[in-house]
Amino acid sequence: MAPRHFLDLDRFETEALRHVLDMGRGFKKGEANGSRPLAGKMLAMLFDKPSTRTRVSFEVGMKQLGGDVVTLSSRDTQLGRGETVADTARVLSRYVDAIMIRTTSRRNLEEMAQYATVPVINGLTDDSHPCQLMADVMTFEEHRGPIAGKVIAWSGDGNNVAASWVHAAVKFGFELRLACPPELMPPKDLLEWARNQGGKVTLTHEPLDAVAGADCVVTDAWLSMGDEQKGEVNRHNLLAPYRVDERLMAAAKPDAIFMHCLPAHRGEEVTGAVIDGPRSVVWDEAENRLHVQKGILAWCLG
Ligand code: CP
Numbered sequence: 376m377a378p379r380h381f382l383d384l385d386r387f388e389t390e391a392l393r394h395v396l397d398m399g400r401g402f403k404k405g406e407a408n409g410s411r412p413l414a415g416k417m418l419a420m421l422f423d424k425p426s427t428r429t430r431v432s433f434e435v436g437m438k439q440l441g442g443d444v445v446t447l448s449s450r451d452t453q454l455g456r457g458e459t460v461a462d463t464a465r466v467l468s469r470y471v472d473a474i475m476i477r478t479t480s481r482r483n484l485e486e487m488a489q490y491a492t493v494p495v496i497n498g499l500t501d502d503s504h505p506c507q508l509m510a511d512v513m514t515f516e517e518h519r520g521p522i523a524g525k526v527i528a529w530s531g532d533g534n535n536v537a538a539s540w541v542h543a544a545v546k547f548g549f550e551l552r553l554a555c556p557p558e559l560m561p562p563k564d565l566l567e568w569a570r571n572q573g574g575k576v577t578l579t580h581e582p583l584d585a586v587a588g589a590d591c592v593v594t595d596a597w598l599s600m601g602d603e604q605k606g607e608v609n610r611h612n613l614l615a616p617y618r619v620d621e622r623l624m625a626a627a628k629p630d631a632i633f634m635h636c637l638p639a640h641r642g643e644e645v646t647g648a649v650i651d652g653p654r655s656v657v658w659d660e661a662e663n664r665l666h667v668q669k670g671i672l673a674w675c676l677g
Contacts, residue, residue, distance in 0.1 A: 378494040379675045382484065384505045384542035385568065391674075392546055396513055398670030399663070402439075411441025416472040416676055420446045420498070421454075421463075423478040424600045428637060429498045429506065432664040433475055433672075440669055445471065464490035473675055494675035501535055501599075506671060507636045508539040510663040511593075512547055514656055517663075518632050519590055523548035528589035528627065530554045530582040530617045531644055532610075533561035534599045536636055541565055545574035552577050554585035556613040582617050589627040593634045594619045594644045611643070620646045624654060632656045 384392065401407065418437045420430065434444045449455040454463055464487045467474055476487055477498040488495040497505050515522050526549070529537050533555040541561060544551035545568075553561065557580055569576040579585050586592050597614045598607060624633065633645075633655045641647040650657060 380488045381496045389546050395670040395674050399667035402669040403666040414441035416442035418444045419471040419474045421476045423449045436669040460486040461490040468492040503539045504536045508543045509667040513663045514660045525590040526550045527591045528552045528586040529593050531594040532559045536595045545572045550575040552585040554582040586627045591632050
């Protein structure tokens with residue numbers, strides 16, 4: 376039987392994503408407390424890039440479900456010395472029951488999934504961050520009810536997290552308004568995919584237009600991991616008008632919430648008054664990575 380990979384939201388039927396969310400909510404409520412559905416299972420976690428939330432939430436989640444993890448950075452493995460991803464996938468599949476990979480290149484993720492005989496989970500690439508979006512949808516719905524038909528406004532870099540918001544908008548049926556600088560727009564083929572799917576995804580360069588009447592305002596760091604070489608000063612100049620501050624939040628609905636996948640940089644993409652203010656749900660978002668990823672692990676491992 377083909378392994379159940381969790382690679383990107385656009386590859387799923389909405390029903391399957393809803394099922395994973397339901398499991399995540401169940402785990403959060405403690406419905407499976409005491410049972411160890413993943414007893415004896417081992418997850419390998421491969422990191423090309425740093426992580427706090429992804430690393431700790433997957434490790435804690437796996438252990439709470441009765442399983443265990445082995446964590447490797449590219450410095451620890453022969454990947455860092457030229458062994459292919461395909462060979463690494465074949466070998467790891469003989470030792471572990473699932474692989475979670477955070478990597479710079481989408482090609483590495485695809486190659487891992489192609490050659491692994493166990494489920495592969497996308498823990499972030501330069502192109503997407505699907506586990507984050509599952510936590511974000513869960514968090515929005517905890518605070519504001521069903522996300523279908525709601526308006527989400529993104530203000531900032533059209534990066535990997537923004538791309539997964541586009542996937543989520545199509546799969547969960549909400550309106551997504553992206554405000555990005557012309558130089559940092561999401562990929563054209565992604566937006567074309569959303570249009571072809573009938574998604575309600577719009578683009579603007581004006582943050583105030585995007586957030587007008589929105590139910591939720593979202594942003595992310597100006598320098599995503601791997602962007603350090605792309606010119607810090609230039610990116611700061613481009614993104615400064617997209618900073619989420621109280622003036623921008625005031626243009627959203629009075630009960631609009633603020634989301635950010637973290638890590639945050641106060642005074643850059645968001646002010647301290649917003650991220651530490653009453654409309655921010657960022658700590659729930661971070662917590663929900665744990666619960667929803669337990670749902671993802673349970674789905675992948677049957
Ligand atoms: N949001 C997120 O993925 O956090 P980490 O980079 O700390 O894993």
